[in-house]
Amino acid sequence: TSEPIAVNYLEETKKDFDTRMEWWRNARFGMFIHWGPYAIPAGMYNGKPVDGIGEWIMNNAHIPITEYEVYSKQFDPKKFNADEWAMIMKEAGMKYVVITSKHHDGFCLWDSKVSEYDIIDFSSYKKDILKALSTACKKQGIKFGVYHSIMDWHHPDAQSINYPEYNNASKPGGNPNFPSYLENYLKPQMKELVDDYDVEIMWFDGEWIDEFTHDQGKELYQYVRSLKPNILINNRVDKGRQGMQGMNKADADYAGDFGTPEQEILEGSSTLDWESCMTMNDTWGFKKNDHNWKSAQTLIHNLIDVTAKGGNYLLNVGPTSEGLIPGPSVERLKAVGKWLQSNGEAIYNTEKLKNNYRQGNDILFTKSKGKDVYYAVCLTKPKPEVTIEHLQPQEGTKVTLLGSSVPLKWTYEQGKGTTISVSAPVLEELNEEYAWTFKINGNEIENK
Ligand code: H79
Structure with a gap:
């Protein structure tokens, strides 16, 4: 120091x-x-x-x-x-x-x-x-x-x-x-x-x-x-x-x-x-x-x-x-x-991920500073499901979209990533038109 x-x-x-x-x-x-x-x-x-x-x-x-x-x-x-x-x-x-x-x-x-x-x-x-x-x-x-x-x-x-x-x-x-x-x-x-x-x-x-x-x-x-x-x-x-x-x-x-x-x-x-x-x-x-x-x-x-x-x-x-x-x-x-x-x-008080700042052109990642809280921000509407290759949720954790408290169904598969289902009513209630942010307590995967 x-x-x-x-x-x-x-x-x-x-x-x-x-x-x-x-x-x-x-x-x-x-x-x-x-x-x-x-x-x-x-x-x-x-x-x-x-x-x-x-x-x-x-x-x-x-x-x-x-x-x-x-x-x-x-x-x-x-x-x-x-x-x-x-x-x-x-x-x-x-x-x-x-x-x-x-x-x-x-x-x-x-x-x-x-x-x-x-x-x-x-x-x-x-x-x-x-x-x-x-x-x-x-x-x-x-x-x-x-x-x-x-x-x-x-x-x-x-x-x-x-x-x-x-x-x-x-x-x-x-x-x-x-x-x-x-x-x-x-x-x-x-x-x-x-x-x-x-x-x-x-x-x-x-x-x-x-x-x-x-x-x-x-x-x-x-x-x-x-x-x-x-x-x-x-x-x-x-x-x-x-x-x-x-x-x-x-x-x-x-x-x-x-x-x-x-x-x-x-x-x-x-x-x-x-x-x-x-x-x-x-x-x-x-x-x-x-x-x-x-x-x-x-x-x-x-x-x-x-x-x-x-x-x-x-x-x-x-x-x-x-x-x-x-x-x-x-x-x-x-x-x-x-x-x-x-x-x-997902914007303020955040930091870069260690390995990947994005997945393709449509998903960008941020992370809460000093916490194991990650954000996957989708630039296109995530329907009906989306796979996040670089993040693994903690076991039993609740995955949500920011702006909604509805827990989303997710599964994790090694080598593939986390697949999250977003139902039509959730998207409708959210009424978002610009970018959709998944909040995930978990870890960054080094190599998918
Ligand atoms: O204040 C706004 C603009 O008026 C000013 N900067 C923003 C924030 C500005 N934009 N463009 N320019 C000034 C033009 C300057 C271009 C150049 Fe150079 C100056 C080209 C060569 C000298 C600086 C040094 C940029 C490239 C090399």
Whole structure:
């Protein structure tokens, strides 16, 4: 237990790391919120749709800084209600939230003392969004985290050689003032967020610009941990990320507590903790013409898949410029929350099985932490019977479907597995449409 671990560069034991990560590992499901001035153009510029993700419109449509600032000034989400948002999270079964304190456009959603480009000093709204949401989440027992972009298209000392349109110093070597941006802007912002907003997760992004180095990443990680030793920090604080798959390259020690697959779900194994962040349609920031919504079923199946593989699911919403979470998002979140009402014990406080996280494409496994209680989650309707190859119930135990107390008939045959009969009336009473969870007290079979 005194073995130091490489991921975080501090003298932290495996045991201390596990303690720090515990609430997050048990939480499984969080809300990602991408919100800022980009919600005003909402994917349109000069009357034409702009391709790509909505929060990138400044870059994708080549909007000059002064022109983009007009949106930032206009930003006035009169219908924003932090308690309503926290209630939507709660009802969805989400245990934490990560909201954009600052995205690549540089606009800050709180009253930053080192910036005039924020919701209080620059916009029409003049109320502290992060303060309201942090307070509302605390009331609901939801952990509060922020997404903070290292890349910044607005700050003159941060503008990067990689984005020449916003580059104050497009000379070889990039922006020479970048270290000053880190010391005098980004780090003071970290301190404000940690000290005054109860931030439990610092979720960095935009770390890929050439000005930002591995040494600065390690240093930034240590700085944030020094402000709050128990805070959690994603791996985009450093330069280790391999593309959108989001896990670290194996060839060096990189800072960060968890990996960040983006718009994808890992296969079952990794040495680093991980969280898949995903959208419900094809954008993070609100786009009025994006109606390509994934079904509630897909979202629920993703949550199960991620859980069976030992990860977390950070599911995004992109609120409108008025401050509303889009109706189709709310509707889907309600469906996920309803499913979790009966099936949550197969998701929260669970761990991966030792040998198999799935059987074929339709059955995924989870296990209660530290208990011999297993869950086989079927993605298709189990009728009239289903054989679970990798689990053996204890003798005489009751096998049930979550949401029903009716004991199901089962038989176990060595080499074949456990065959469970599910009668039509049981399925009818359960009235489930997304995924059916068998709860089995017993053991995992190593080789069927
Ligand atoms: O905030 C959302 C997006 O705006 C941001 N991340 C999510 C959470 C983002 N998504 N895509 N991109 C940013 C585009 C960046 C793509 C790349 Fe790279 C940057 C391609 C090459 C450099 C990073 C490093 C990804 C692949 C390698």
